[in-house]
Amino acid sequence: MSTIQQKKEVLDSIKEIYDLSNKATEALYAGSISHANDVVGKLVDTIVENPNMYVDINSFRLYDDCTYNHSLGVTVISIAIGKTIGLSRDMLSQLALCALLHDIGKMQVPIEIISKPGKLTNEEFFEIKKHPKMGQDILKEKGLVPKVVIDGIVTHHEKVDGTGYPYGLKGKKIPLFGRIVACADVYDALTSTRPYRTPATPTEAIEYIMGGVGHQFDQDIVKAFLKCISPFPIGSCVNLSNGDTAVIVEQNPHCPMRPKIFRMENPSEVIDLFNDNLYFDVVIKSLC
Secondary structure (H helix, E strand, O other), rough: HHHHHHHHHHHHHHHHHHHHOOOOOOHHHHHHHHHHHHHHHHHHHHHHOOOOOOOOOOHOOOOOHHHHHHHHHHHHHHHHHHHHHHHHHHHHHHHHHHHHHHOOOHHOOOOHHHHHOOOHHHHHHHOOOOOHHHHEEEEEHHHHOHHHHHHHHHOOOOOOOOOOOOOOOOOHHHHHHHHHHHHHHHHHHHHHOEEEOOOOOHHHHHHHHHHHHOOEEEEHHHHHHHHHHHOOOOOEEEEOOOEEEEEEEEEOOOOOOOEEEEEEEEEEEEEEOOOHHHHHHOOOOEHH
């Protein structure tokens, strides 16, 4: 199955579940959850079977950035993080379902708040903050997903310093799935188009995630995230801060913003931006 076909199947599955979350008969809803499990299983296999996969989230992004599309992006990143930290195949499938459904509680929030093009009022933000608990309530009532999935959904807005919601949990008291989805959720949200702002570049989003270690994000999860996310996919043409144009030839698993490159004016010379002292002060400014 091609990436485009797989992307469409996942999006259709997400939309089906979200649309049925409070309308369907138990049998119909159970069928949509079962179908979602099959779909995320294929997605897990795609990522697990690629030993050198770096997530280029733009390859999974569609032109719209609605809740369904965001959920797909979060799912892909979450699976990649889970794979990097060594989760089993079964755990990866449960993590994928958690990420897929992490925003299902938003179906209970008025659409005019969800789609508001400007800054939310305090009262509107209070309503938004209810969605993790609403998602938990929906899925508990249906009784069709494991507890570990529900626990991840209700805690994906917790922060490791205890300032998150809905429970103000700290550190490792936040379930693993919640810590993983929190990181994936913020990265995808920052790099997505929103009615009230333009998307951040992958580099800007990665720097934000790194800056949130110990406050918003778990250090171990961010380390895994940095090993699997690709702000500059291999083969990309990039502009350097010294005015050169270059091509990405190899990722750096320790620092995704310092890959190996060759300059267009000298393709035979591969430069390691991470280790080459001559390029210590040279950074990648943008994609060409």
